[in-house]
Amino acid sequence: MNLIIDVGNTRVKSAVFKGSELIHSEIFSYEKLVDKVNESIDKFKCTNAIISSVSILKKNQISQIKEKISLFILNSNAKIPFKNKYSSPKTLGVDRMALAAAAANKYPSKNVLVVDAGTCITYDFLDKMGSYYGGAISPGITMRYKSLNQFTENLPLLSPKYERELIGIDTNSSIHIGVVTGVINEIDSFIDKYRKKNKDLTIVLTGGDLNFLNNRLKNGIFANPNFLLEGLNKILTYNL
Numbered sequence: 283m284n285l286i287i288d289v290g291n292t293r294v295k296s297a298v299f300k301g302s303e304l305i306h307s308e309i310f311s312y313e314k315l316v317d318k319v320n321e322s323i324d325k326f327k328c329t330n331a332i333i334s335s336v337s338i339l340k341k342n343q344i345s346q347i348k349e350k351i352s353l354f355i356l357n358s359n360a361k362i363p364f365k366n367k368y369s370s371p372k373t374l375g376v377d378r379m380a381l382a383a384a385a386a387n388k389y390p391s392k393n394v395l396v397v398d399a400g401t402c403i404t405y406d407f408l409d410k411m412g413s414y415y416g417g418a419i420s421p422g423i424t425m426r427y428k429s430l431n432q433f434t435e436n437l438p439l440l441s442p443k444y445e446r447e448l449i450g451i452d453t454n455s456s457i458h459i460g461v462v463t464g465v466i467n468e469i470d471s472f473i474d475k476y477r478k479k480n481k482d483l484t485i486v487l488t489g490g491d492l493n494f495l496n497n498r499l500k501n502g503i504f505a506n507p508n509f510l511l512e513g514l515n516k517i518l519t520y521n522l
Contacts, residue, residue, distance in 0.1 A: 285328040285351065286514045287319060288377070289335035291401040292490075294318070297511040298326045304508055304515075312337075316346045323350050332356055332518035334376045334510075354521055356380070356514070361521050363387060365413040374416075377510060381406050382414040383520075384513030385486065393480040396509065397469055399489035401425060405472055409480070420468065423491050426461045442494060470500050 283305075286297040294315055297307040306326065310318050322328060331347070333339070334356040347353050354360075356376045364386040368374045377398070385394040385408045395417075396406045402425065405417035421429065423442050431439035443458045450456025477483050487496060488509040496505045506512075 283326045283328040283330075284515055284518055285319065285322055285326070285331035286511050286518070287315075287331060287333040288380075288510055288514060289315070289333065289337060289339065290377070290490075291336055295511065296322060297508065297515070298322055298328060299511075299515045302512075302515070304511065307508065307511065316343050319347050320350055330354070330518060330522060332514050332521075334380055334514055336375055336377050354518055356517060360517060363412075363516060363520050364408060365411070367413050367415045369416075375404075378404055378406050378417075380510045380513035380517060381488070382408050382513070383516045384509045386412050386414075387516045388509075388512065389484050389486075392484050393482060394484045394486065395473065395476045395480075396486045396488065397472070397503075398510070399423070399465075399469075399487065399491040399495055401490075403465070403469070403489075407476065407480075410482075418472065422489075423461060423465055423494070426465070427457070430457060430461070442491075444494075444498060466495065466498050469495070473500065473503075 284299040288295045295309050298305050331351045332354045358372045364382050381396045385396055391410050393410050394408045398404045401422045403420045403422050407417050408414045430437045444462050445455050445458045450459045485503045487503045487505050492507050
């Protein structure tokens, strides 16, 4: 059994894989990392683990996990199942590495655009030859709401809400339309541009805001909430 640990900007997501089959997953706070990992190791008899983090990991947490299991820490030196054409490979985020690995594994010989709608919205492109070139990074939905509140004197901090109208009739609806409709238009526009340049493009949507966005984007998108976890599992088996 493989234990997959994805430490994001706001939470930790873990999963257990038997081969390529995901048999368990859960989400928890950063403070519960060691306890939750140990629970999964004992319950599922995991023998290998990989940890991917876009934030700083504490040395004592890593040491405690290593006492229980063989742990692979994902970084730029890892062997990866795709050709990395990124001009600064050492700076490529481990989350984007995992998404590219998932695309290469699940959609071989296809042009793939992965849209990860989380704290940030990332766009990652892998061509049909298995070459990864990069993409784009923009603020996520929650980050946009927070920025409007933090960098102004009077705008409130709101929770995401979809407004069907184009014109906001008050401050709250104006913010919702500006943020949510802006994100939807951004993603749709990126997809359109990639489709014009790449025939038979496969598009995957993942990330924490997947459910909020999925039915509001254009058709022809594969929604996969576990795409990054699948990529990490692929990288782990590739490095064993």
